[in-house]
Amino acid sequence: MPDTSATPSPGLIEALGNLLGPRGLLTAPEDLAPHLSDWRALYRGATPCVVRPADTAELAAAVKLCAAAGVAMVPQGGNTSMVGGAVPDETGRQVVVSLARLNRIRALDPVDLTMTAEAGVVLKAAQVAAAEAGCLFPLSLGAEGTATIGGVLSTNAGGNTTVRYGNARELMLGLEVVLPDGQVWDGLRRLRKDNTGYALRHLFVGAEGTLGFITAAVLRMYPRPRDTALAFCAVADEDSALALFRRFRDRDESAVRAFEYMSGTGVDFCLRHIEGVTLPVSTRADHYVLVDLASPRPDAALRDMAEALLAEAMEAGEVLDAVLAESEAQAQKLWKIREEHPEAQKREGASVKNDVSVPVSRVPEMIRRCSEALVRMIPGSRPVPFGHIGDGNIHMNLEQPPGMDAGAFLARSHDIMDCVNDIVREMDGSFSAEHGIGRLKTDMMPAWRGGAELDAMQRIKAALDPWGLMNPGKVFPAGGNHRA
Ligand SMILES: O=C(O)CC[C@@H](O)C(=O)O
Numbered sequence: 001m002p003d004t005s006a007t008p009s010p011g012l013i014e015a016l017g018n019l020l021g022p023r024g025l026l027t028a029p030e031d032l033a034p035h036l037s038d039w040r041a042l043y044r045g046a047t048p049c050v051v052r053p054a055d056t057a058e059l060a061a062a063v064k065l066c067a068a069a070g071v072a073m074v075p076q077g078g079n080t081s082m083v084g085g086a087v088p089d090e091t092g093r094q095v096v097v098s099l100a101r102l103n104r105i106r107a108l109d110p111v112d113l114t115m116t117a118e119a120g121v122v123l124k125a126a127q128v129a130a131a132e133a134g135c136l137f138p139l140s141l142g143a144e145g146t147a148t149i150g151g152v153l154s155t156n157a158g159g160n161t162t163v164r165y166g167n168a169r170e171l172m173l174g175l176e177v178v179l180p181d182g183q184v185w186d187g188l189r190r191l192r193k194d195n196t197g198y199a200l201r202h203l204f205v206g207a208e209g210t211l212g213f214i215t216a217a218v219l220r221m222y223p224r225p226r227d228t229a230l231a232f233c234a235v236a237d238e239d240s241a242l243a244l245f246r247r248f249r250d251r252d253e254s255a256v257r258a259f260e261y262m263s264g265t266g267v268d269f270c271l272r273h274i275e276g277v278t279l280p281v282s283t284r285a286d287h288y289v290l291v292d293l294a295s296p297r298p299d300a301a302l303r304d305m306a307e308a309l310l311a312e313a314m315e316a317g318e319v320l321d322a323v324l325a326e327s328e329a330q331a332q333k334l335w336k337i338r339e340e341h342p343e344a345q346k347r348e349g350a351s352v353k354n355d356v357s358v359p360v361s362r363v364p365e366m367i368r369r370c371s372e373a374l375v376r377m378i379p380g381s382r383p384v385p386f387g388h389i390g391d392g393n394i395h396m397n398l399e400q401p402p403g404m405d406a407g408a409f410l411a412r413s414h415d416i417m418d419c420v421n422d423i424v425r426e427m428d429g430s431f432s433a434e435h436g437i438g439r440l441k442t443d444m445m446p447a448w449r450g451g452a453e454l455d456a457m458q459r460i461k462a463a464l465d466p467w468g469l470m471n472p473g474k475v476f477p478a479g480g481n482h483r484a
């Protein structure tokens with residue numbers, strides 16, 4: 001859908017200022033700056049103003065004003081998108097809508113195991129609130145100290161615990177949404193059963209703000225873990241990583257909270273660039289995994305289980321070396337090696353990200369095939385596959401060859417993405433597992449989702465947002481719906 005939105009007039013900006021007050025409207029260049037580019041610095045946009053409503057009613061009124069003026073709006077939470085999903089374009093016509101001040105936890109019920117949180121609540125704050133009530137909000141990802149509930153729902157974020165608790169979608173029971181015309185839909189129901197027509201709430205999850213703005217959500221909590229264990233293992237190869245996952249899953253599926261893969265290259269980058277990181281095992285390997293176990297049962301004896309399964313896996317030649325965390329502090333240190341992969345990659349030089357997924361059974365083959373093809377295409381480049389092997393989502397990233405000009409390497413970004421995507425496609429995978437489409441991947445939509453699927457998405461978009469004012473330029477390809 002082409003962006004035919006209007007330029008915000010001085011009159012509209014004044015009306016927004018009158019509605020929202022001085023805290024609710026930013027126009028000074030230094031205040032706008034942090035809202036104009038994405039975390040990866042892939043894009044730099046422009047806007048005449050950032051609106052920061054204090055509550056849902058204010059947001060709805062601001063949306064009504066913009067909609068009446070035909071002005072486009074770009075929602076922004078923690079601005080941690082990996083695909084430029086929350087930044088305005090360069091036209092200077094799009095108003096940024098920050099959800100940061102909608103940051104209240106409205107309710108928390110340990111009997112229902114639900115929390116009603118506003119869109120601007122930082123993910124970490126939601127986790128802490130759950131823990132303080134003796135519960136667990138299990139969504140966990142690297143950016144959790146900045147990413148917000150509205151953002152993780154709008155992108156259907158996955159992260160580290162999908163293997164056990166599902167993606168953001170599975171952790172959502174109800175939503176409150178400001179629709180493109182400024183109506184508020186109050187769907188904050190906290191029911192496990194509610195078959196009453198279309199499950200509208202699921203439309204907004206993963207829609208990246210293109211159908212309306214999520215302002216609050218009922219989130220699903222779990223009983224808090226009373227027993228945990230964490231192992232960092234050097235493994236023989238990719239197949240061994242998967243075999244080890246199966247050992248744990250087959251013994252006690254409910255205990256596997258996360259199961260993460262790291263390549264030797266990525267761990268070496270962390271050792272080189274991240275302060276305080278040391279190799280926790282005595283064997284330097286080409287492949288590592290992190291096994292995170294948790295159970296609400298205090299007598300689950302997870303450490304004993306881990307020791308027994310790791311011994312079996314060593315006997316079978318899958319595990320070369322392993323260490324079990326002795327304390328919470330050590331567990332955090334082990335997790336840090338995995339969590340700092342994006343930062344370590346950044347410090348090593350230019351890199352291209354490929355957030356792909358394949359059926360879990362095919363992950364080892366995918367990593368091998370992509371790594372070989374990438375190095376064939378750009379000799380000296382360094383594949384850095386890491387991520388959520390337990391759910392089939394690997395970040396099949398590529399680091400530039402040492403000494404190569406970063407610009408020359410990044411000029412090959414689309415070739416690199418195509419190279420990985422072609423293999424992933426042959427393996428029944430997805431070109432965007434958990435980061436969404438944003439602005440970066442809109443061109444890939446026709447080839448992957450074109451035809452009936454994209455057509456249906458465009459009809460839904462046209463039905464709810466016929467003016468095309470909600471986060472234009474994201475998700476949908478500029479060139480229309482043509483299968484490649
Ligand atoms: O940097 C990346 O490619 C992945 C970021 C994030 O999804 C992670 O799993 O750490």
Ligand SMILES: [Zn+2]
Nearest residue numbers: 159387395434
């Ligand atoms: Zn990830």
